[in-house]
Amino acid sequence: MKLINTAMIVGLFSMQAQAADWQALPDVAPAPADNPTTAEKVELGKMLYMDPRFSSTGTVSCNSCHNVMEGGDDSRSFSMGVHGKTGGRNAPTVWNSAFHSVQFWDGRAPLLEDQAKGPVANPVEMGMRDVETAMQRVKSIPGYKAYFDRAFGPDSMNVDNAAKAVAAFERTLITPNSAYDKYVKGDKTAMNAQQIRGMNKFASSGCTSCHSGAAFNGPQMKVGDGFYAKFPTFNNAYVSKYKLADDKGREEVTGKEADRNKFRVQTLRNITDTAPYFHNGSVNDLEEAVRIMAKSQLNQDLSAKDVGDIVAFLGALTGEYPEIVMPRLPATSGSSIIAD
Amino acid sequence: MKLINTAMIVGLFSMQAQAADWQALPDVAPAPADNPTTAEKVELGKMLYMDPRFSSTGTVSCNSCHNVMEGGDDSRSFSMGVHGKTGGRNAPTVWNSAFHSVQFWDGRAPLLEDQAKGPVANPVEMGMRDVETAMQRVKSIPGYKAYFDRAFGPDSMNVDNAAKAVAAFERTLITPNSAYDKYVKGDKTAMNAQQIRGMNKFASSGCTSCHSGAAFNGPQMKVGDGFYAKFPTFNNAYVSKYKLADDKGREEVTGKEADRNKFRVQTLRNITDTAPYFHNGSVNDLEEAVRIMAKSQLNQDLSAKDVGDIVAFLGALTGEYPEIVMPRLPATSGSSIIAD
Numbered sequence: 001m002k003l004i005n006t007a008m009i010v011g012l013f014s015m016q017a018q019a020a021d022w023q024a025l026p027d028v029a030p031a032p033a034d035n036p037t038t039a040e041k042v043e044l045g046k047m048l049y050m051d052p053r054f055s056s057t058g059t060v061s062c063n064s065c066h067n068v069m070e071g072g073d074d075s076r077s078f079s080m081g082v083h084g085k086t087g088g089r090n091a092p093t094v095w096n097s098a099f100h101s102v103q104f105w106d107g108r109a110p111l112l113e114d115q116a117k118g119p120v121a122n123p124v125e126m127g128m129r130d131v132e133t134a135m136q137r138v139k140s141i142p143g144y145k146a147y148f149d150r151a152f153g154p155d156s157m158n159v160d161n162a163a164k165a166v167a168a169f170e171r172t173l174i175t176p177n178s179a180y181d182k183y184v185k186g187d188k189t190a191m192n193a194q195q196i197r198g199m200n201k202f203a204s205s206g207c208t209s210c211h212s213g214a215a216f217n218g219p220q221m222k223v224g225d226g227f228y229a230k231f232p233t234f235n236n237a238y239v240s241k242y243k244l245a246d247d248k249g250r251e252e253v254t255g256k257e258a259d260r261n262k263f264r265v266q267t268l269r270n271i272t273d274t275a276p277y278f279h280n281g282s283v284n285d286l287e288e289a290v291r292i293m294a295k296s297q298l299n300q301d302l303s304a305k306d307v308g309d310i311v312a313f314l315g316a317l318t319g320e321y322p323e324i325v326m327p328r329l330p331a332t333s334g335s336s337i338i339a340d
Numbered sequence: 341m342k343l344i345n346t347a348m349i350v351g352l353f354s355m356q357a358q359a360a361d362w363q364a365l366p367d368v369a370p371a372p373a374d375n376p377t378t379a380e381k382v383e384l385g386k387m388l389y390m391d392p393r394f395s396s397t398g399t400v401s402c403n404s405c406h407n408v409m410e411g412g413d414d415s416r417s418f419s420m421g422v423h424g425k426t427g428g429r430n431a432p433t434v435w436n437s438a439f440h441s442v443q444f445w446d447g448r449a450p451l452l453e454d455q456a457k458g459p460v461a462n463p464v465e466m467g468m469r470d471v472e473t474a475m476q477r478v479k480s481i482p483g484y485k486a487y488f489d490r491a492f493g494p495d496s497m498n499v500d501n502a503a504k505a506v507a508a509f510e511r512t513l514i515t516p517n518s519a520y521d522k523y524v525k526g527d528k529t530a531m532n533a534q535q536i537r538g539m540n541k542f543a544s545s546g547c548t549s550c551h552s553g554a555a556f557n558g559p560q561m562k563v564g565d566g567f568y569a570k571f572p573t574f575n576n577a578y579v580s581k582y583k584l585a586d587d588k589g590r591e592e593v594t595g596k597e598a599d600r601n602k603f604r605v606q607t608l609r610n611i612t613d614t615a616p617y618f619h620n621g622s623v624n625d626l627e628e629a630v631r632i633m634a635k636s637q638l639n640q641d642l643s644a645k646d647v648g649d650i651v652a653f654l655g656a657l658t659g660e661y662p663e664i665v666m667p668r669l670p671a672t673s674g675s676s677i678i679a680d
Contacts, residue, residue: 050409057424058415059404069390069669075676080399084424273671286674311674324666329409331613334626334651336415 022199023214024181025269025319029098029171032111032223035164037171040151045169047147047327048162054120054134056127057082058338062119062166066094068173068324071273077281081119082127089247090281093274095321096267098171099215105279106250107226107264112167117159131159137337138162143330175270175319183316191316198313201306206298216268216317226250228262231279232296239296242282249279269317286311362539363554364521365609365659369438369511372451372563375504377511380491385509387487387667388502394474395466397422398678402459402506406434408513408664411613417621421459422467429587430621433614435661436607438511439555445619446590447566447604452507457499471499477677478502483670515610515659523656531656538653541646546638556608556657566590568602571619572636579636582622589619610658626651 031037048054052061065079066072072093078086089105097103103115119125120134128134138144139157152161180199182190191199202208210218210229218227232244239245250259263279271277276284283289290310294300302310371377388394392401405419406412412433418426429445437443443455459465460474468474478484479497492501520539522530531539542548550558550569558567572584579585590599603619611617616624623629630647634640642650 052407053415057420059420064399067392067669069666071671075393075398075672075678080397080423082424083420084397084422272673275672275674275676284675284679315673321668326409326664326666328661329407331411332415332615333612333655334615335624336615338415339624 021212022180022184024184025096025099025174025176025178025214027174027176029096029174031098031168031171032113035113035167037168038151040147041165041168042172043327044144044147044151045165045167046324047144047329048138048166049169050327051329053141053329053337054126054128054137055082058336060126062094062116065091065119065125068094068321071095071270072097072173073274075275077276077284079125081122081125085124085127087122087124089279090276092266093270094170095173095175096215096269098174099213099267100217100264101221101223102226102264105263106253107228108253110224112170113160113163116163116166116170135159135162140337141330141332147330172322175321178269178319179316180313181319192312194309194312195316196313198306198309198311199316201302201309202313205294205300205302205306205310207293207310210265210297211268218265227265228259229265229297230260230262232261234296234299236295238292242278242292243280244278244282244292244296247279268314269319272315272318286314290314361552362520362524364524365436365439365514365516365518365554367514367516369436369514371438371508371511372453375453375507377508378491380487381505381508382512383667384484384487384491385505385507386664387484387669388478388506389509390667391669393481393669393677394460394468394477395422396468398676400466402434402456405431405459405465408434408661411435411610412437412513413614415615417616417624419465421462421465425464425467427462427464429619430616432606433610434510435513435515436555436609438514439553439607440557440604441561441563442566442604445603446593447568448593450564452510453500453503456503456506456510475499475502480677481670481672487670512662515661518609518659519656520653521659532652534649534652535656536653538646538649538651539656541642542650542653545634545640545642545646545650547633547650550605550637551608558605567605568599569605569637570600570602572601574636574639576635578632582618582632583620584618584622584632584636587619608654608657612655612658626654630654 049062052058052064055061060081065074067074072095073091077090078088079091080086092105097112103109103112104118109115109118117131120128121130126134135158145157148157148161151165179190179195212218213220221227228250232239245261248260250262251257253259272286275286276282277286277289283292287307290307291302294302389402392398392404395401400421405414407414412435413431417430418428419431420426432445437452443449443452444458449455449458457471460468461470466474475498485497488496488501491505519530519535552558553560561567568590572579585601588600590602591597593599612626615626616622617626617629623632627647630650631642634642
């Protein structure tokens with residue numbers, strides 16, 4: 001049987017002017033059965049997330065590229081890791097990442113627990129030889145033991161638990177109570193007229209074919225089953241201008257040509273705070289990003305008014321960021337563990 | 341008149357087994373008359389201090405090298421700035437920096453307000469062309485205006501006020517209530533027997549000749565008048581091993597040979613949390629640092645017991661770090677200001 005072309009599927013969806021199923025963001029993120037979120041794990045996870053000493057140079061923490069003081073990313077096209085090295089994909093926001101059923105742009109990790117281990121040993125990110133070497137550093141800081149004990153019990157200082165703690169912290173990084181959330185919960189004054197027009201245009205144009213659900217990242221899938229879309233689907237002048245088709249996307253993971261240029265559908269929440277845009281961070285303007293998505297995914301040329309309305313609606317998806325108290329990172333008492 | 345050799349002066353001081361004038365750390369840091377500390381300035385200053393977008397790459401903030409989640413520095417010998425570049429001196433701790441009468445190792449800035457402008461335009465630190473260019477970035481982020489208005493009044497978005505705000509925040513970064521502070525305030529149980537022995541040895545060895553006062557950084561001086569010491573004063577095997585005399589120190593600022601190898605006397609507060617040690621960060625062990633100081637400044641060989649006692653006493657200088665809520669950095673709404 002011949003594979004149905006993804007472009008055709010997306011095209012078909014876009015024909016249907018569906019009444020969208022508008023959902024508010026839950027107040028609590030789901031957690032896997034083997035890692036229920038506890039205050040003790042969150043406390044430890046926050047420390048590990050913020051601690052730069054588990055990068056080879058001691059300069060890069062999770063928060064360096066996924067800055068929770070900002071939109072959960074780093075304002076850069078490609079993040080900068082140890083020794084000023086840069087990667088090849090834009091850092092996705094950590095905010096609401098708990099609502100993705102797979103992690104990374106190409107969905108190569110099912111859970112936040114799996115994702116957390118990736119950057120540590122990536123030579124252009126945190127640059128450690130491997131996660132075990134990073135874990136040796138954690139173990140060499142005496143103060144961490146008590147936090148592992150409280151979160152996971154005795155003799156629990158290992159990579160899996162460190163990743164579980166980071167994931168537990170990340171599951172608290174959600175942003176409910178946006179203007180949109182209030183609106184769909186019944187407060188019809190929460191969005192202004194332009195935002196409501198944008199919301200309707202967002203649905204009638206077909207954006208909701210992919211960007212549906214509470215996090216605007218597609219239908220709820222089983223963990224590990226990603227909701228992917230081919231980007232770009234339609235060829236046009238934007239594709240070469242912004243090199244949109246140069247990244248093979250999920251094909252890099254599966255080796256299947258059918259997965260070429262496929263990427264996990266990203267959340268749109270807080271998108272006003274996460275420029276630049278797309279997997280290659282090539283577009284530094286939200287209006288341009290909206291025009292490109294309409295043209296490349298739905299083969300539509302939006303009017304300037306429609307673009308403005310949709311951008312106004314996207315602004316209504318910026319939620320309440322919770323207050324975070326800075327952790328106090330345990331000291332190594334009289335010596336440094338950084339030698340690079 | 342022949343200049344009196346600094347080594348002789350330090351040597352003479354060390355002969356006097358003075359009864360030290362033990363002082364607790366004040367609960368509030370002094371502020372200059374033209375920049376009284378206010379909650380509004382502290383709030384703005386904390387944001388600017390934490391915001392990496394005022395470095396060329398968007399990756400380096402004040403907090404990158406002076407991390408308030410740690411000992412106020414970065415665990416590195418030499419800090420790593422934009423593009424992985426490194427400087428030539430160890431990052432001094434920001435904690436209690438308000439108690440220094442001059443800033444930087446060589447005292448080239450009198451006030452924290454002056455210091456704050458330095459790293460922004462340093463090519464191996466934040467790498468901006470100049471502070472005005474950095475200020476253009478601040479101005480391009482709409483959300484900052486309201487914070488400047490509140491802190492300094494209308495039309496106040498300029499470099500001087502940005503520096504004043506950062507300095508105001510830094511003046512809140514003080515760590516009172518160490519075991520030592522409690523002890524000198526009358527709680528004789530606050531330090532253990534080893535720490536008390538170390539305290540006495542610290543004084544009788546002559547460490548207090550330089551490391552006196554509430555912050556253990558020398559006598560209180562007029563702002564702009566630094567309290568400097570030649571390091572190393574005595575030559576010995578440590579000097580070549582750790583390249584201690586390679587840095588001309590304050591001579592780089594004044595051009596005077598008499599200032600060769602002179603450095604501002606550093607605070608010893610929280611020193612357990614600020615390894616590695618010295619202006620070149622060459623010594624990664626507090627016991628070794630104590631041995632070196634005794635030998636190079638006081639021409640003494642301390643016994644292992646004395647070294648252990650003094651290190652225990654230095655541990656009693658680690659105070660209470662205040663809780664800091666992470667600031668929410670205003671977004672640029674739909675575009676990034678980072679292009680590097």
